Amino acid sequence: MNDKDAAGIVQEIDATHNAAEQGQVATDKYGHSLVQINPRVERKLRTKIDLYIVPTVALLYLFCFIDRANIGNARLAGFEKDLNLVGNDYNMVLSIFYISYTIFEIPATITCKWMGPGWFLPLTTLFFGITSVGTGFVQTRGQACALRFLLGIFEAGMMPGIAYYLSRWYCRAELAFRLGLYMVMAPLAGAFGGLLASGILKLGHFGTLHTWRMIFGIEGIITIGLATLAFFTLTDRPATARWLTEEEKDFAIARVKSERLAATVVLDQIDKQKLLRGVLNPITLSTAFIFLLNNITVLGISFFLPTIVKTIYPNRTTIEQQLLTVPPYVVGAFFVVLVPTISWYLDRRQIFLALSGPTVMAGYAMFLASMNAHVRYGAIFLTASSAFTLGAMANAQVSANVVSDTARSVAIGTNVMFGNIGGLIATWTFLPWDSPAYHIGNGLNLACSTMLVIVAMAALLWMKYDNKKRDSRSAEIQEELAGLTQQQIQDLDWKHPAFRWKL
Template sequence: MMNPDTALPHEVDLVKKQELEHLEFGSKEQVSVVDPSTTNVLLETDDFGNEIVHIDQAASDRLRRKIDLHIVPILALQYLFAFIDRANIGNARIAGLEKDLKLTGNQYNILLSTLLNASFSFYVSYVIFEIPANLFTKWLGPGKAIPLFTVTFGILSLSCAFVNSYGAALAVRFLLGLAEAGLFPGIGYYFGRWYRREEITFRMGLYIACAPLAGGVGGLLASGILKIDGIGQVHSWQQIFLIEGIITTAIGIAAYILMADRPETARWLSPEEKKLAADRIKADQVGSTTLLEGINVRAIKEGIFATTTLVNGLMFMLNNITVTGVAFFAPTIVATIYPTKSTIQKQLYTVPPYIVGALCTCIFPYITTRVKRRGVVMLCTAPLVITGYIIFVSTTNSQARYGALFLILAGSPSFGAFTNGWAAINVASDTARAAALGCVVMMGNCGGLISIGNFLNLATNITVLGLTGYLLLFIRHNNKKRDAGNYDHHLVGVRPEEAYKLGNNHPGFRYKT
């Protein structure tokens, strides 16, 4: 049971209320009752008809927009430069990195794959670190942990400007991968402290859009930086790492000042808004008596081994083969298509496909907020990527292959938002969400282990399409079992204030499609 000395005020009030009330389980039909005196007031209940919280919907909408303005831009900016710092080695390659470091054979590819776990030692360390990194984020607080990650990989990216050998570059890129490991799942977890389940996927799309946008911004930055004659002893490709690393570090410092761990600690929210923010999340957590439970093994296992977590992790892994491959090799692909263009022109040619990708990564997740279905939208976007790879394998025409880049980048990056958002909303507790997102991102980054050709990229994206259909069928089947009362026995002998420990086994929990 919750300790009232350490609990937040609204948590103590909620537990006392539940201890005083005698809860009787009523209809198994999900109920949403609207006060007839106003359409702005929404009374939400769980699947047994018990009132959870009373929310003014108009005030909730205003608060959501305020939260958007305060937290989405700074998170998106951090992720933008994380991806720029990850992928700028592609820009540095065509600016002379290979020649200056005297790379031979497959050493450049190893530099890339070190960041993406392809060497065995790094693969093991990254896999081990991903989930603990997100639990560390929960323990320290995302308002502190996420900026810490950003500052760390900013400094490491800056350090890449001063490497003078293959071994030194390998070591720095290895550390850069570790520093970045906690950022992606940490941001997804952070959204869970501020947004309701149906709101998360679109917000994830807003910052994941920075992945394809990073390719465009990185190309523009690189082309601009390369026009500088030199900064002291730093020149050409070294300037790319130096300047972009300094920018990233500055953004991380600003984020530490601007970010709050949770609504209750946000200086820019009034007491009434803080309570409403907590109520909005509370209404979304069936059977729970606390917004932020302590870290515990039960919830960690629940988050990692949920079917929705594992299937989304597998889809993210297969999708990431495409996303990371395009991110690292787009400059090289463009250089192959347009071999007679100048270095700066080649950098600029990478920009338009990335802009289209960024727009689609916002548009497709936004559609899910309107239709309240993720899987159906995924079934519609996956064919874009499949079509792009069909073009790649069926023609050598440079214009057609350049057009295929647009299709691939229009469809693939949005799956990062879909899979992580879908996993985040289908676990019942704060700790389970942290573990689930750590697992999905860990599996997703394993996609960078695999460097494959166009035919296999085509096959992986067809597999993603099939897995999406499977997960939709699983969710619908499981929810029907809950509607039929097959999970009611889990509540027998359980006190109301302890019901949150049931997690996904709570009869009132429903998976979201």
Template sequence: MPTLQQRGKVFEANSHDDKDLGFSHSEAMIEHATFQSNAETPPLIDEAKVLRKMDLHLIPILSLLYLLCFLDRGNIGNAKIEGLLDDLHMTGAQYNMCLTVFFITYSTFELPSNLVLKRLRPSIWLPTIMIGVGVVMTLMGIVRNYHGLLIARIFLGVAEAGLYPGVAFYITMWYCRHEAQLRQAMFFSAASVAGAFSGLLAFGIAKMDGVAGLEGWRWIFILEGILTVCVSIAAFFVISDYPATASFLTEEERAWVIARLRAQYAGNVEVSERFQWRYLWQALSDFQIYLSLIVWYGIVCPLYGVSFFLPSIIKDLGYSSSNAQLLTVPIYVTAAAVAVVSAWLSDRAKQRSPFLLFHLSCIVIGFTIVIASAGKGVPGVVYAGIFLAVSGIYPALPGIVTWLSNNLAGEYKRATGMALQIGIGNFAGAMASNFYRTQDAPSYYLGHSLELGLAVAGLVATICLRFVYQRINKSRSAKGTEGLVAEEIARMGDKSPAFRYIL
């Protein structure tokens, strides 16, 4: 394993990148002095130990925040089967509209939020937006009509917009390309755990029907909103900003983390990046953003269709509301486990597309089973098809997020590209909110067929994206970097002939 002195050579060459990773110029000089003072007897860095420390200090709080975020986003599906529509005198179409408007503001505010995060401290920005989520969620518990719920969902979209793209980018500021998917999956698995947790919580909280004169579904919103506010306040004191200021790392460990992050791009990152509009244009004009968006739609439309309508789909198979809530639990728990195992294997193999192809195939096969079995009086087979589809959905999403982030070089371009992928991609939620109509119950042929078609499109786009990456890598290997100076290469980012796309 390289010594700190060896790592320090890489760090020394990049210590003037004064703002990236939250590392100021004065701090760079302090760390540089540390290297010099320890040059004769450099300590060894235990890579596994440092990564473990990072995992323990970063992933649990991020996962908890996203669990609560996804819980607050999707618990309207649990509230629906506990009487929300009847008590607010809403139609199925109005319910779908409440789901749709959330994604309009949610998608619109994701890119601005990521740019704000790049300028502000994550330990301030992420807890602040989650407090907003908790407040809006609590207020949803006291709405009295359709319009009140509609307005609350609009503001919930504004509040939640920054968390997922913000954390997805934040993880890339700590971990190297071949380590990122496991951490993305550990973080995103909170979404599938939230699905399981949501069913259990709704099952228990619904028993509070009549307490303080409020219906059970209102208590689902109120208690989960208060919990979100409490955890978000604690997060101010738990979240670390960037490696350069991480108090849980020693000086040597902080410098080593920064050095390895720099080294992985081998000069393909422009020195001292500041936001310029050309970074936005670079992302907007990059082919890989748009192909990855097709893959994203093939994953996220089924994801939101399931998260919003799974309790209703299971209930319409002939189960009671309570049993429908409980039957969602094993599906989500299995999906979380598969996501983590798949990500671990993907990081070890340093390959993304083979695993994406496998999980997208599971989605396609799962919905095919559901469509073939729906309305045939075999609820167990329909349930099995949904089980398979969900087991493909949740591992696939961190896969496509990590794949794109691995192949975008330059922090502002990566922040912008990831926000565009997630922001534009989350209009899929607005689409999926209208796939499952009340009049289509219990077979829901329209919804399942649309999800199947999008999953097939995602499968094809994944194959195309891998093929294009392979062609470009081969071409760059043949051409080399002859005739280009280091400054030109650095300005080119992931378009540099020295940069290789991860497949």
């Protein structure tokens, strides 16, 4: 290395350190980054963060989803019969989870920011693991509803909390892929949960627990173990990461900060103005509605796939029916990683929201058109291939279209809260008296996937239109910001005249 190269690296390190300091902005007034980034150094740092951060949150989310959806596996193993559930009682037990899950979504996300994800995520995992174990001992419908309500409280902060946590570490284009790496655990939870449930049911007993009760007990204990481990492995933010050097900490902070227009800090203080900017952001609201529509399908699959498979292949054994739920989830998991990978390469998200709809539409059209077992089972693969991808893409899109850390946390929380309303609707889509054709459930999902495409495309066209309108006023930025303090400029968030919607 010659003296000129060495001097350049020293200058780059100094610039990165300055950009990482409190009170320093990392963008100019037009939103252009002031940080010089060495791609080789960035790639090395990103890989290091991947290895330390992603595996832990992925495992936590895997068992979060298993502990939520294993009630579908328990149903095949006698859950309804043992608790004397009749008519719509099972749907009621499912619904109670989403009532608390929705109510506590935004409060849990704000608590995650206030407490710090490094503490919040393991703690809430510990609580829903304990709740899962407790579900193995319920004797009545009322007890089951009470435990499911508690489970909703403790799981409310997991999906938005992890998405928000990852936004502390990754740039906009990178985030969708990393969200995909942990959200792939949702379809894998269906696959792994089916395999695990079939294996557990082969046991004679687990302590005093038998049949479906063993599913809740064993899977809950595993969750408690993972939560305990996470207390020691999760690092709250780059500045506190013992496994990063001081130079790496500065670089990790500066590169995230370089995408946050007019921001002087990465982790700002919570205030009302920024909370409102996150909730009332047009792309937050449109994406949240898209996520609501999508979750009607995703969570309908999660809760009712074992039941649907049973209506398709009624003569198979319970173990065989459990195993038949696995392949569609494997296909879904593949696309949950593939689509965010392409999104990362293109730095585009909105178009992928729209493209998720047509295959779901085709799948439910097949359900409505045919009672042939092979056609209906094949339709499940079509719906799973794209429906699960929106968990990563929707959260990445709302994260990309706000500026401050506070706005980002509540925007993600709002998106997931709307998704949970979709989950509540999903619990009533496949009703016992509508079996085996399920015209209501399949028709509703077809309508939702169609509406999803319309809303996503309309939002994309509006974003392009508004960006052009903002471009036409770019020469007036200095004039529009005249007289505002640095704090007032930061509080503008997406209303800053230099802000552009990220497609």
